[in-house]
Amino acid sequence: MSYDLCIIGAGAAGLMCAITAAKRGKRVLILEHNDQLGKKIRISGGGRCNFTNLHTDASHYLCQNPHFVKSALAGYSPYDFIDFITQAGIEYHERDHGQLFCNDSAQQIIDLFAKQCQQLGVEIQLQCHIDAVRYHDPHFEIKSHQGSFHSHALVIATGGLSLPKIGASPFGHRIAKQFDIPCVETAAALVPLTFTGKEKLALEQLAGIAIPIAVHYKNHNFCEAMLFTHRGLSGPAILQISSYWQPGDFITIDLLPGQNLQDNLEQLRDSKQHLHNYLATLLPKRLINLFISMGHIPEQMELRQLSHPSIIKISQQMHGWQLKPSGTEGYRTAEATRGGVDTHHLSSKTMASKHHPNLYFIGEVVDVTGHLGGFNFQWAWSSGYAAGSYC
Ligand SMILES: Cc1cc2nc3c(=O)[nH]c(=O)nc-3n(C[C@H](O)[C@H](O)[C@H](O)COP(=O)(O)OP(=O)(O)OC[C@H]3O[C@@H](n4cnc5c(N)ncnc54)[C@H](O)[C@@H]3O)c2cc1C
Structure with a gap:
């Protein structure tokens, strides 16, 4: 024929x-x-x-x-x-x-x-x-x-x-x-990112949470939703960056895109509110607890007790959370x-x-x-x- x-x-x-x-x-x-x-x-x-x-x-x-x-x-x-x-x-x-x-x-x-x-x-x-x-x-x-x-x-x-x-x-x-x-x-490509070891254990505590973020890798940026899963990270922002990500590299996540945490904390330096309670108004509580357990933010501290250097450090953590995926979910998903x-x-x-x-x-x-x-x-x-x- x-x-x-x-x-x-x-x-x-x-x-x-x-x-x-x-x-x-x-x-x-x-x-x-x-x-x-x-x-x-x-x-x-x-x-x-x-x-x-x-x-x-x-x-x-x-x-x-x-x-x-x-x-x-x-x-x-x-x-x-x-x-x-x-x-x-x-x-x-x-x-x-x-x-x-x-x-x-x-x-x-x-x-x-x-x-x-x-x-x-x-x-x-x-x-x-x-x-x-x-x-x-x-x-x-x-x-x-x-x-x-x-x-x-x-x-x-x-x-x-x-x-x-x-x-x-x-x-x-x-x-x-x-x-x-x-x-x-x-x-x-367009695939969830997976993690092993301590990072996997940390992220799986947050499984089910979805938040708007900005993710950066090399000169690529995506500002969309991210989803924590039992294997690692997914959601549109992560799928987008996965197409560029190369094994062995870090990705950087801004958990508060469009906000300036440093300025906000500087303006609240008279407040008796606890830092973790304030942050819990911006992000899910489970995520704040994770940051506390990882030592990225102090546990019992009022906003007025924060020094200028610690405000900068906290702000850098929340706007520039660095994570190193171990891989992707592969062609299966x-x-x-x-x-x-x-x-x-x-x-x-x-x-x-x-x-x-x-x-x-x-x-x-x-x-x-x-x-x-x-x-x-x-x-x-x-x-x-x-x-x-x-x-
Ligand atoms: C779950 C999922 C959701 C998606 N959602 C979207 C979306 O909403 N929007 C979007 O833009 N893209 C989406 N995509 C991507 C999109 O589906 C693909 O980019 C698009 O289908 C590619 O078209 P294609 O014709 O090149 O390949 P395909 O649509 O994959 O077609 C290839 C065809 O070739 C056949 N084939 C393969 N090997 C052989 C062989 N050896 N002999 C004979 N036949 C063969 C396959 O069976 C298939 O029918 C999604 C992909 C997935 C997996």
């Missing part, structure tokens, strides 16, 4: 690529090893799919070539995807920071793609396990348990490595290597994968390999990782559209 285009992976990027190419009259086949389309779309955004972000631009992506994403994002923007779903009657709403979610269910987006694929004659083979991919100029041959398929162009849309239990696999990275296209080292197919070897306009012009890589398999908040799906739609427009 011969096709203009074979897409491996029926996730966000593969589905967008398929309908875009099929609208251009291409004969398209999608091969997917799961028994359903778009499993990650279904579970995303708590079942409501945070499908894009109104503030999408290159600054929200990690990539060794920071300009790479610009062309595809300009060619298919958040507003293009909004048009696509609103024309189909899918309603959505905006949450903080420009994040857009379906009102009803992520399934609506999957159903829309499935319907369009059917109307456009896109063939889909589910539960298709691929044994080998070969290039016999000018065609690719894809050997699978369901037989061999031939296509003029091949699009790899197999995603990242996170959540192997719903189908993530290193297939795309292997194909890149097979065709001599280098990959940037991969790691779990990560929302994304850092690294992937090296963009220096792909066309930013078409997503085609510079050395194998009919071989394309789109979506998360590429070394492009979005911040939390809908940026990863937008990359999947935009890169899928770019490849589908040219292949």
